[in-house]
Amino acid sequence: MKKIRTRFAPSPTGYMHIGNLRTALYCYLIAKHDDGDFILRIEDTDQNREVEGATQLIYDILEETGLEYDEGPDKPGDVGPYVQSQRLPIYKEYAEKLITLGGAHYCFCEKSEENEVDPCRNLTPEQVAEKLASNTPYVIRQTIPAGHIADFDDEIYGHIEVETDTLDDAVLLKSDGYPTYNFANVVDDHLMGINVVVRGNEYLSSTPKYNLIYDAYGWERPRYIHLPPVMKDEHHKLSKRNGDASFQDLRAQGYLTEAILNYIALLGWAPEGEEILSLEELKQQFTTNRISKAPAIFDIVKLQWMNGMYIRKMTVEEFCEVAKPYYDCITIDADLLEVSKALQPRVERLIDIPEMVDYISHPGEFDPQLYRHKRMKTTPENSLEALKLSLPHMEAWEDYTDDDGMMHMMMDLAKENGLKNGRIMWPIRVALSNKASTAGGAVEIAHMIGKEETIKRLKQAISDLEANL
RNA sequence: GGUCCGUUGGUGAAGGGGUCAACACACUUGGUUCUCAUCCAAGCAUUCAGGGGUUCGAACCCCCUACGGACUACCA
Numbered sequence: 001m002k003k004i005r006t007r008f009a010p011s012p013t014g015y016m017h018i019g020n021l022r023t024a025l026y027c028y029l030i031a032k033h034d035d036g037d038f039i040l041r042i043e044d045t046d047q048n049r050e051v052e053g054a055t056q057l058i059y060d061i062l063e064e065t066g067l068e069y070d071e072g073p074d075k076p077g078d079v080g081p082y083v084q085s086q087r088l089p090i091y092k093e094y095a096e097k098l099i100t101l102g103g104a105h106y107c108f109c110e111k112s113e114e115n116e117v118d119p120c121r122n123l124t125p126e127q128v129a130e131k132l133a134s135n136t137p138y139v140i141r142q143t144i145p146a147g148h149i150a151d152f153d154d155e156i157y158g159h160i161e162v163e164t165d166t167l168d169d170a171v172l173l174k175s176d177g178y179p180t181y182n183f184a185n186v187v188d189d190h191l192m193g194i195n196v197v198v199r200g201n202e203y204l205s206s207t208p209k210y211n212l213i214y215d216a217y218g219w220e221r222p223r224y225i226h227l228p229p230v231m232k233d234e235h236h237k238l239s240k241r242n243g244d245a246s247f248q249d250l251r252a253q254g255y256l257t258e259a260i261l262n263y264i265a266l267l268g269w270a271p272e273g274e275e276i277l278s279l280e281e282l283k284q285q286f287t288t289n290r291i292s293k294a295p296a297i298f299d300i301v302k303l304q305w306m307n308g309m310y311i312r313k314m315t316v317e318e319f320c321e322v323a324k325p326y327y328d329c330i331t332i333d334a335d336l337l338e339v340s341k342a343l344q345p346r347v348e349r350l351i352d353i354p355e356m357v358d359y360i361s362h363p364g365e366f367d368p369q370l371y372r373h374k375r376m377k378t379t380p381e382n383s384l385e386a387l388k389l390s391l392p393h394m395e396a397w398e399d400y401t402d403d404d405g406m407m408h409m410m411m412d413l414a415k416e417n418g419l420k421n422g423r424i425m426w427p428i429r430v431a432l433s434n435k436a437s438t439a440g441g442a443v444e445i446a447h448m449i450g451k452e453e454t455i456k457r458l459k460q461a462i463s464d465l466e467a468n469l
Numbered sequence: 470g471g472u473c474c475g476u477u478g479g480u481g482a483a484g485g486g487g488u489c490a491a492c493a494c495a496c497u498u499g500g501u502u503c504u505c506a507u508c509c510a511a512g513c514a515u516u517c518a519g520g521g522g523u524u525c526g527a528a529c530c531c532c533c534u535a536c537g538g539a540c541u542a543c544c545a
Contacts (some may be wrong), residue, residue: 011545046544111543139543157474167474174543181545205473205540275493299480302494345507426486427504437505
C-alpha cells in the first residue's frame with residue numbers, strides 16, 4: 001500500500017485556535033499511525049489577511065506540541081516550495097492547462113456582477129483572445145458541467161452526492177494572479193502527493209467541485225477525511241473573534257502542552273479505553289473509524305481536570321520546575337520543594353498558584369473567627385490556650401523538616417491534654433496563615449516557612465488573640 | 470431561498486437489530502484526612518430530538534417533521 005501523506009495547511013492569518021490545532025493533530029496522527037508523512041503548507045493566497053509573524057507562530061506551536069512535520073517551508077522536501085505565494089507560476093500554468101482541458105474558462109465580468117450562469121463561458125476563442133490582447137482584467141473560473149451528479153465517499157461522513165447544477169463556476173485564479181483556495185488546494189495536494197486530505201467539514205459541500213478538477217486533469221482523487229467542528233457552545237464555533245481561548249491563551253493560563261493536546265484529541269474522537277494518552281499512545285491508537293460526525297463542544301472544565309492529572313503525574317522536582325515562575329510572590333526564605341509537595345495534588349492550573357501561596361509571605365488579616373471550627377471543636381478562646389500550650393514545644397523542636405516527627409509531637413501534646421488532634425493542629429494552621437483553608441496543614445506550613453518564621457507567627461497570633469478577647 | 474451535514478445525560482462519548490444504554494468530566498452522597506485538596510466507594514439517561522413504518526425484537530434499518538450547523542466570496 002502506498003505511503004500516506006497528509007498535510008496541515010493553515011493560513012497565516014492570526015493565531016492558532018483550538019480547532020485549527022486539532023486539525024493539525026489529526027492530520028499528524030492519521031499520517032503517523034501508518035508511518036506516513038505529515039507535511040506543512042502555508043496557504044497565504046489572500047494577501048489582505050496576511051499577518052506579520054503568523055507563520056513563525058505556526059512553526060513554534062507545531063514544534064512545542066511535538067507535531068513534527070516531515071516537509072515544510074523551513075524543512076524542504078522534493079515538492080516545494082511549501083508556501084503558496086511562492087508557487088504562483090505553477091497555478092497559472094495549471095489553470096491555463098485546465099482551460100484547454102475544458103475544465104475552466106476565462107471570465108471578464110466585473111467583481112460584483114451576479115449572473116445566473118457566467119456569460120463568459122460562451123465566449124468564442126477569438127473574443128477571448130481579443131480581450132486578453134487588450135489587457136482586460138480577468139479571472140479564471142471553473143467550468144462546472146451541467147446535469148451531472150458529482151459524488152464521492154468521505155471516510156467520516158460516507159457517500160456524498162450533489163447535482164452539479166447546484167454548483168457555481170468558482171473563481172480559480174484571481175485577477176491579482178493569486179489562486180483561490182478552491183484551486184491551489186487541489187493543485188498543491190496533487191503535486192505534493194497528498195493522498196489523504198484531512199480538513200474541517202465546512203469543505204464537505206465543496207469537495208465535489210474539487211473532484212471535478214482532479215477528474216479533468218485525470219488525477220487520482222485523494223481519500224477524504226472531513227472533521228466535525230469544535231464548538232464553544234451549542235451554536236457557536238470556537239473562534240478568536242469572540243476572544244475564545246487559543247492555544248497560547250491556554251498555555252498562558254498554566255495549562256500544560258501535553259494536557260491540551262490530549263484533551264483536544266478527544267474532541268471528535270474517542271479512544272477504546274483510557275483517556276489519558278501521550279502523543280505516542282495517540283499515534284498508536286488513533287483510527288479514523290472512531291472519529292465522530294457531530295460537533296464537539298469544548299469543555300474547559302474537563303481540560304482543567306486533565307491538566308490536574310498531568311500535574312499529578314510529574315515528579316515533585318518536575319512540578320517545582322514548571323511552577324517556579326508562579327512562585328514570585330514568595331519573598332521569604334521558604335522551602336520551595338516543600339511548597340511544591342503541598343501544591344501538586346491541589347493545582348489544576350498553574351495560574352492559580354500565586355493566590356494559593358500568598359499567605360507564605362503575607363499571612364491574611366487577623367480574624368478571631370477563623371479559629372472557630374465546629375468539627376475541630378475549636379473557638380478563639382480555646383485556640384489561644386492551645387497556641388500557648390504549643391508554643392514552648394514548637395520552640396523546643398529542632399528539626400522542622402521532619403514532618404512525621406513534628407506531627408507526632410503535636411498529637412502527643414493533644415493526647416497528654418486529653419484533646420482531639422484538631423484542637424491543636426487547627427489553631428496552629430490558622431496562626432501560620434490566617435486563612436480558612438490552605439494547601440497543606442499545620443506541619444507542612446511550618447516546614448515550608450521554617451522555624452524562625454513559625455515561632456514569630458505563633459507569637460503574633462497569641463498576642464492578636466489576647467488583644468481581641 | 471438552494472445544497473450538504475448533524476441530533477445518545479449538563480459536557481466529551483461508547484454502542485453498529487436481541488437481557489440492566491460502556492467509560493470519562495461535572496454533580497450528589499459516604500469513607501480516608503490536622504483545613505482545602507488528593508485518593509477510595511456509591512448514586513446520577515425507564516431512555517437515545519419528535520412522529521410514523523420494517524421486524525418476533527430498533528438508539529442502531531427506512532420515511533417524514535423539528536431543530537442546529539456549514540457552504541452558497543476574486544476568504545480559507
